[in-house]
Amino acid sequence: MNRLLCFCRPGFEKECLAELQDQLAAKNIWGRFIAEESSGWVDFILSPDCDAAVHWDMLDINQLIFSRQIFYFDEVIDLNGQDDRATPISNALLSLFNNLGLDLLFSDILVQSPDTNEGKKLNRFCKQFVSPLASSLRKLDFKRVYSRSDLPVIQLFFTDYATVRVGVAKPDSCSPFTGGILRLKFPADAPSRSTLKLDEAFQVLLTPSEREKYLIPGMIAVDLGAAPGGWTWQLVKRGMEVYAVDNGPMAESLMATGQVNYLREDAFHWRPSNTVDWLVCDVVEQPMRIAKLITQWFQEGLTRHAMINLKLPMKKRYVEVKNCLDLIATSIGPRVKLKCKQLYHDRMEVTLYIQIL
Numbered sequence: 001m002n003r004l005l006c007f008c009r010p011g012f013e014k015e016c017l018a019e020l021q022d023q024l025a026a027k028n029i030w031g032r033f034i035a036e037e038s039s040g041w042v043d044f045i046l047s048p049d050c051d052a053a054v055h056w057d058m059l060d061i062n063q064l065i066f067s068r069q070i071f072y073f074d075e076v077i078d079l080n081g082q083d084d085r086a087t088p089i090s091n092a093l094l095s096l097f098n099n100l101g102l103d104l105l106f107s108d109i110l111v112q113s114p115d116t117n118e119g120k121k122l123n124r125f126c127k128q129f130v131s132p133l134a135s136s137l138r139k140l141d142f143k144r145v146y147s148r149s150d151l152p153v154i155q156l157f158f159t160d161y162a163t164v165r166v167g168v169a170k171p172d173s174c175s176p177f178t179g180g181i182l183r184l185k186f187p188a189d190a191p192s193r194s195t196l197k198l199d200e201a202f203q204v205l206l207t208p209s210e211r212e213k214y215l216i217p218g219m220i221a222v223d224l225g226a227a228p229g230g231w232t233w234q235l236v237k238r239g240m241e242v243y244a245v246d247n248g249p250m251a252e253s254l255m256a257t258g259q260v261n262y263l264r265e266d267a268f269h270w271r272p273s274n275t276v277d278w279l280v281c282d283v284v285e286q287p288m289r290i291a292k293l294i295t296q297w298f299q300e301g302l303t304r305h306a307m308i309n310l311k312l313p314m315k316k317r318y319v320e321v322k323n324c325l326d327l328i329a330t331s332i333g334p335r336v337k338l339k340c341k342q343l344y345h346d347r348m349e350v351t352l353y354i355q356i357l
């Protein structure tokens with residue numbers, strides 16, 4: 001097994017690749033790659049002396065900013081002229097499992113396509129293919145054990161109906177979601193679509209036990225650049241009291257909850273009088289200026305947690321994000337936990353979770 005596939009937001013292949021190369025180089029792993037612009041994926045072919053079979057948890061999706069999903073595979077399978085796709089794919093999986101010395105047990109099957117207009121045409125087919133593949137795998141004595149979250153996840157990636165990459169990932173180093181995309185329904189009473197960014201951030205960047213501990217009714221939050229209130233809505237929904245800082249107006253429905261204190265102030269100058277539980281920030285500004293602002297809040301002990309959106313209108317987006325993370329990590333010190341991700345609901349931006357340990 002000598003290849004790995006990463007999915008990313010279409011248009012961010014360069015960033016996805018640069019980050020992969022950085023993380024692999026740190027482990028002395030090199031290779032060639034296929035990374036077409038706007039395709040939404042990167043295929044990394046490891047150098048012959050590296051066998052991913054030995055280290056197929058060498059990358060952790062939770063430690064990658066620009067990758068949404070990852071899996072390891074051997075070859076691209078051409079299904080042209082085949083009416084029955086499930087059999088050749090199951091046979092390929094059988095050889096892969098045998099080569100890896102794995103029991104024929106798995107925890108899930110993800111059938112995926114690129115997050116592009118062309119790729120979306122395959123969505124329905126991908127969804128419907130899970131069932132015939134599962135029954136074909138059963139005939140080869142594969143067993144799906146739902147309760148065993150330690151077992152490999154089988155992943156397929158179709159770039160068209162006849163071209164598929166078939167592989168596996170360790171469950172805790174890949175995303176549990178098809179294509180690495182957490183699909184969320186827009187809540188009808190939320191004031192803006194931005195609300196989905198913060199909802200996804202809480203679900204992806206915090207673990208279930210962190211959500212239970214850190215998102216508690218009665219907590220105090222500050223929302224910088226709050227208007228019209230999509231992020232504040234998420235905090236209010238979780239029972240928090242929110243200081244909403246913005247020059248623009250907040251949705252009246254939010255103000256009517258009695259949980260929102262609206263402050264027509266400058267996000268870069270206003271400070272709370274006591275430490276708050278959460279600082280969230282969606283102000284459109286240079287990422288470095290936002291990183292410096294957030295750093296000050298932590299240095300002054302003004303918040304325990306922060307969820308920050310960094311906008312990336314510039315060309316060197318990966319370098320910019322790395323510089324911001326470096327600044328925050330070095331200024332706040334070793335007791336800081338940082339998690340950064342380009343979420344599905346992020347566009348030209350990434351979201352950053354910061355916690356003082």
Ligand SMILES: C[S@@+](CC[C@H](N)C(=O)[O-])C[C@H]1O[C@@H](n2cnc3c(N)ncnc32)[C@H](O)[C@@H]1O
Binds near residue numbers: 232248
């Ligand atoms: C992307 S919008 C925020 C959307 C909001 N998170 C939501 O979910 O509805 C950015 C907001 O930042 C505000 N903003 C920009 N610069 C600001 C500043 N210096 N102080 C306060 N608010 C600012 C803008 O008025 C705008 O409402």
